[in-house]
Amino acid sequence: MEKMNRVNTISGRTMFCHLDAPANAISVCRDATQVVVAGRNIFKIYGLEEDGFVERLNLRVGRKPSLNFSCADVMWHQMEENLLATAATNGAVVTWNLARPCRNKQEQLFTEHKRTVNKVCFHPTEVNMLLSGSQDGFMKCFDLRKKESVSTFSGQSESVRDVQFSMKDYFTFAASFENGNVQLWDIRRPDRYERMFTAHTGPVFCCDWHPEDRGWLATGGRDKMVKVWDMSTNRVKEIYCVQTIASVARVKWRPERRFHLATCSMMVDHNIYVWDVRRPFIPFATFEEHKDVTTGIVWRHQHDPYFLLSGSKDSTLYQHMFKDASRPVDRANPEGLCFGLFGDLAFAAKESLMAGPPSVGDVGRKTYPGGDRRYPIFFFKKPDVTEQFAQVSSALSVFESEAGSSVGMDWFINTAQSYLLSGKPFAELCEHNAQVAKRLNRLQESTTWTMLRIMFSEPANPSLSTNHNLNKSGNLPLVNSFSMKEMSAALNERNKENRQDNIHSLETNLNNNDENEETEGSEGQAEYLFGDAELDDDDLYSMEHDNQAAEEPEYLLPQEAFPLRHEIMDHPSAPEPVQEKPESPHVSGSEAESMCLTPMESISLISVSQLLFSPHLPPKFFCPIVKEMLCYYAEQGDVQMAVSVLIVLGDRIRKEIDELTQEHWYMSYIDLLQRFELWNVSNEVIKLSTCGAIMCLNQTSTTLHINCSNCKRPMSNKGWICDRCHQCASVCAVCHHVVKGLFVWCQGCSHGGHLEHVMEWLKQSKHCPAGCGHLCEYT
């Protein structure tokens, strides 16, 4: 109780102070009033005051400080207020006694390590015991009453990155190594480790024992993972795994919060994250103050979860207040949207959003929960008091497409395939695309292409062919083609048709189970389902008997099951909750255009081009209009049009639209194309794009891993010959030569060969060319 009272006296705010040099490590004294900062050129003690840091002591004394002061790590003794230990980059382990009367507080110097010492650690309860881990692969245990180490532990020549005494077991300590191993040692037995397991690929930079749970050890490695191991059982078991975005330099359990831990990274990423290990996909809280990599983190008091101290390469020392942390979950997109295989659409959003009043005159709206056909609860989680994630309850709607209504997107596929984006002069491209759009009965787009052509073509040749073109389109009254309002109204009409989808109940068991498994897996824990009292049982039942569940008043969706997995970057062809009316601000693009044309609505196009767009007008003149037009299309969900025009216009318009918007459009379009399996088109778009981020898409994950067809082992990277069985892998089943170009496999029997050979063979025969008897199919 007394302890808790002391905790409560700690107060403060988010604050920082400038250090003179980058910090490598920090440590805090037991009563949380002072913090020590150590680095290559700094070794100071700061007092933690109500409204700032106050420098108390500079331990770096002497005119030309030696390398013993160049600290890789520092630790303040948790029992003895005046005792500190540092690990020096030159291999020295130094202890400091603040009670010494002279300026130089150095007490003992151990120079037994041959290489840099990466870590020092005091025993949590034993006053005189100090442990060190070094680059030379040895760990040494020092008794501070003696001049030299009392025992040496050999990790078998691999560098030691971290050593930590167990909080609960007096004799145990853990050591992590550069080769990815973690070893457990008994301090009494220096001859051999008790346990060893491989925790990461590549170096394990840090480890930390759980302050409460005996046997829980968190490790962080260069492979960007944080793993939590349970060592209380016979076999070491990985119980949680958090994937971060950069190599993990430090990991520290959060006091008083069983599932929370803080991490910082060694490279590239400067933030400090606090994770709930049960929610590994999104950090619970983030501190974003530092401008360079964070090198040391420590919770201010061992029983206070609200203050975190951190030191960084940017030469600052911060105290972070937990309430000031940013919560990424608040910024995460709480809506999820996914297309099914056959054009079905599932949409999950916060309940509060879904329950909004149905808007007038929109047929599509009827499908929202206003109709109150609820789906069975497939997941219900009782709020866990220790889990502080915002509880988001979501509703899921599934729109099943009518039979044959997937035709609704045919125009998209057709257009994507027929549009020409490059390879011809600008004018021809436009004309071609206009024809395509017209053929598909998309008159607005067709007209747009034609207009673009007129606007940006060389002034020399426009009118004649345009005239011709329009005359061919014949039955379309010219006036109409300009009245954008009407056109967009027509467009909306069509959209509405698309939205006449029926809402359907989930095909419960199938879908539910899917979802359920997924969430369970991601949580890594079945606790919610079985551990939490009676409510859960009911829910489980209701899951199996879906009729019953239909009456359940509400259902909750674990938030990461839908929206948080991956950001969905576009909602292009989603039915929009609020139907856009033609006069809504989004349509301003079209209005602008119709505005400038209204005075001559009844004049034929030729005269327009002569009057307004006289050859003296530079194409630049139209850029703002075109830009608005593009935005309009994108806003309407026709990102295809926006991107196609963007590509065809190329430099003419590119500078006008900011890079980020362009990138967004490209991503949306590419995503759509890939959903419709238009790989070739999507690749062409990627190639033609001018955004760096988009072009990079073609440069990533282009590797295909294959197994040898003879011995079924993975093939190494080079050559066509398997390392193990010394046979040529990927031999064509028809001509028996090694295939070095396009290779086609049968997914049934895994035989295959040159594309053309296999095609030819299967024209004549139904059986596999390899003679395995499989009836291969080539489609």
Add this chain to the structure above:
Amino acid sequence: MMDVRDSSAGRWDALGSRDSSFRHAAMELVHQEVMRRVESTGPVPDRQSSSSTDALSSDLNSLLAHVLMLSKRCPYEDVRKECICLLQMVQDVGVRIPRPMGNGPSRFIPEKEILQVSKLDESTQSIFEDAFAVLGRLDNISLVIGFHPQYLESFLKTQHYLLQIDGPLSLHCRHYIGIMAAARHQCTYLVNLHVNDFLQVGGDPKWLNGLGEAPQKLQALGELNKILAHRPWLLTKEHIEHLLKAEEHSWSLAELIHIVVLLTHYHALASFTFGCGITPDIQTDGGHTFRAPSLSGYCVCDIANGNGALEEMFGNQQESSGEVEVLMERMKQLQECRDEEEASQEEMATRFEREKTESMLVVTSEDEECVPSRDVSRHFEDPSYGYKDFSRRGEHVPTLRVQDYSWEDHGFSLVNRLYPDFGQLLDEKFQIAFNLTYNTMATHQGVDTSMLRRAIWNYIHCMFGIRYDDYDYGEINQLLDRSFKVYIKTMVCSPEKITKRMYESFWRQFRHSEKVHVNLLLMEARMQAELLYALRAITRYMT
């Protein structure tokens, strides 16, 4: 030469197959092709013949040169035999056949010392077969590295990944950057090798006329190439920014990492090429001759370097006997007295400074700026820019502390992030190079050489101003004698000035395989040093 490879790439490819029947069939094709040309050229190519037959005969000659290469270098015995037969047959018809020039893959190492493709153990054989299957050749560098198969495997894997497996850069760009890097050190061998590859993957021949003809994007790399090759510590984030933010000529970060790795790889490889005196490959110009053996057989490079006459190999053996023993004794002493006598901290600090400044005083043979030969220099700009000592008076550049930016902690993560999987490969390669040991020194067995290897590694990093806090630089002075330091410095800083005399004058009693081992260490240490500076600049740019 390249025309042949172009038109008949498929023909040579099948020779690398592991299936002997494929090889046989391919050989058959080659045979027909050669004989067809022999017939069309006529029995004795005449000097006065018309230009058309001239072209034909040069075509035939390059074909024959390739066959000659196969007869010597192909890892498959059947191909070697058939090639010898073929050459014999052609000679019998009355056509002049080529013969290899020089003495094997290296000017410094007698051919008989180097691995013979005909006598390989199984693992090396399989490595060579893989390399041959991929490249259709076995270059002299691989043969010399073949002393250390374990390293060779990793080296070839990395190089293959770097050049052939898909990465951010297009194939011809990679070769062109390789050419740029090698040209910086005037390494004709590597330049020629990659000029061929460059053309083969469809590079624009115009680019080869000089850097000025290449796209502006590539020209922008000239500066990076120059600094990295000679004074990497001067690289700043502004250089990086300049490359990444250049409107339409800018590179992406992923590409830049690829470029940096390529440049450093080829700078280091150029060092190795000179350090081991690699001779031109048999099938390339200068690797073979059609002249009769009675004529002078010396390599052009030999003459250029002023050691036309073969030096007496073991001439000075007497005076230097016991060298190894002395070295071993010193290592032992250092090992022992380390715990007893502890140098003061100031002492340690000054030792690094001393070693740094001393490395400056180690003068490489000739110090005048030699003008690179015309054909190579066109691939880079500013030929006068060379290595300047790190610690010059007047300009003070802060040393890079490994504890603050190391390959394991920082470099690796950055490379792996932007060029997936490659960090892993490089990491393996560095580790193999650093840890490679057979526990032998000259004739002595069971020696722990880690101290010596570390001294060499750290000495090179010291020349680049990279300091290890936990290393006593006094050890370097104890372990590396002056002639060895001269060799190291020359090889790392201006490899084109290496002479055979230098190669021979250090570590006289050591075996050639051990000297190659040293060369590997030098190559990797240099690559890592350059890489550290480049990656640090990129990191700084990113933060």
